Amino acid sequence: MIYTVTFNPSLDYIVSVEDFRLGLTNRTSSELILPGGKGINVSTVLGNLGIESTALGFVAGFTGAEICKETEAAGIRSDFIQIEEGISRINLKLKSIDGTEINGQGPDISEEKVSMLMEKLDALKAEDVLVLAGSIPASMPDDIYQKIMERLKGRGVRIVVDATKDLLLNVLDYQPFLIKPNNHELGEIFGVNLSTRDEVIPYGRKMQEKGARNVLISMAGEGAVLIAEDGQVYTSPAPKGTLVNGVGAGDSMVAGFLAGWLKQRDYEYAFHMGIAAGSASAFSEYLATRSEIEAVYKTLM
Template sequence: MIYTMTLNPSIDYIVRVTDLTLGALNRMDEDLKLPGGKGINVSRILKRIDKQSVALGFLGGFTGTYISNWLSNEEIRSQFTQTNGDTRINIKLKSDTETEINGLGPVISEEEIASLKATLSEIKKGDIVILSGSTPASLPKGFYQELIHQIDVKEAEFVIDTTGEDLLHALCHHPLLVKPNNHELAELYHTKFSSIEEIIPYGRKLLESGAQHAIISMAGDGALLFTPQGVYQSNVLKRPLKNSVGAGDSMIAGFIGIYEETKNPIEAFKWGVACGSATAFSDDLASKERIDELLSEVTITQLQSF
């Protein structure tokens, strides 16, 4: 079974306003409320490609109920830990430019942390846990390491999609997949990239440090997959860009959903690119129809063999 972990979910409140004027009354053209959070996005895309998952994490208040009901309506299983504080609301204001205002996450108590860990302890050998996104400020530093230890004890696999120290400290535990973008990878190793050739040694470094597979997304230059056998690059699919939120989560969902079934990283990468691109070309996360449409257009080229 695939489990997704979202420690700091949100309702994403998307507002479109023409000619926004600060300090004045503005009327929105349209609005949309969606469940937010990287792990939740992964679960939603897994459902679209007919893969089952269980969504874990913290939810609370009327906002948490909204998210829980949404996932239930999409027939996505969840075992969230309930918090006394409300799940946050993130505002994404789209006008001539896009402005984001992220809400504060709830304060998580020791009892709520213990409850989450008890839920995670139900995983079994061979399960995959996808750890995604930021953590609420009230959680102790290194909380992901505590969850990874639990996963290791159960002999399950994990994916980690975060940056900085949390990513670095996870590598020695051999994550099944890591997925920084090129800017996050450069920041991780305190460097800069001006070409794909400069990225490759640092992608290999992720594997040498313990990752089983690494995907480096590069926006308009496609993506790179690093495996023990070599480096592979995807082509860039062409459609009008509508949505950058959730594209990386969709790529992870496509990769892990197919890899769990086939253990073929190249085929999984192809699905990851199709899912990520389909979300980038959609108002919300990708539909199954859009993913199927793009899948046949994805080509994977080997750049190097190891």
């Protein structure tokens, strides 16, 4: 079973506004409300590819209830922990201006609730996959990723980490199965600018030397690189297509990689499935469907 953890899930309010103007009343030309958060995105795309997963995390208030409702409606198995005070956050994403978002804060999460999550994770067993993705709320300990990985150490659970800088660096000693920095995040770690596929390879190897088993580096329009556990390096330019919505593309890449690896246990196939899923989501209004992913995958072969 695959488990995804979203510490601070959201309701994403995705709107388009024609001719957006600051300081004036603007009206939407389209609206969409969807459950959001990196772990939930991974679970959604896995589900679209026919792979079951369980979404874990924390929800609160009427927005939390809607997150649960929407994830269940999407066919995602969830086991969220309820927070009695506050509300789950609402994130505003303005499609008309690519990359423009206003993200909420979310509820405070107590030590008791963190302990409840740990108890749920104790049920994981060998061959299970755990996806830890995204930032950590300010109310939670900043070493929660490390505590989870320490708790699961030696259990045979494959752990995927999609996080930035210190959050990522601090878990490498626990030999995560997969990490997925983008080229900018990788460059920030080492204090360099990385813009081409060839440039990221030696730094991806450095992350592997620090403990990561597989390093998948997304590079938007430049494509992607995988430094695999078996010593192989796979590179690919970005598939051709029109960027429609970049939100969730990286999460989709993680889901595609996992789906490919679980299906064939072949890193090259997993790599291309990751690229296909990430690109298909970028070319779509929302997270990619199976048919959209398969269509992009065919262009890579």
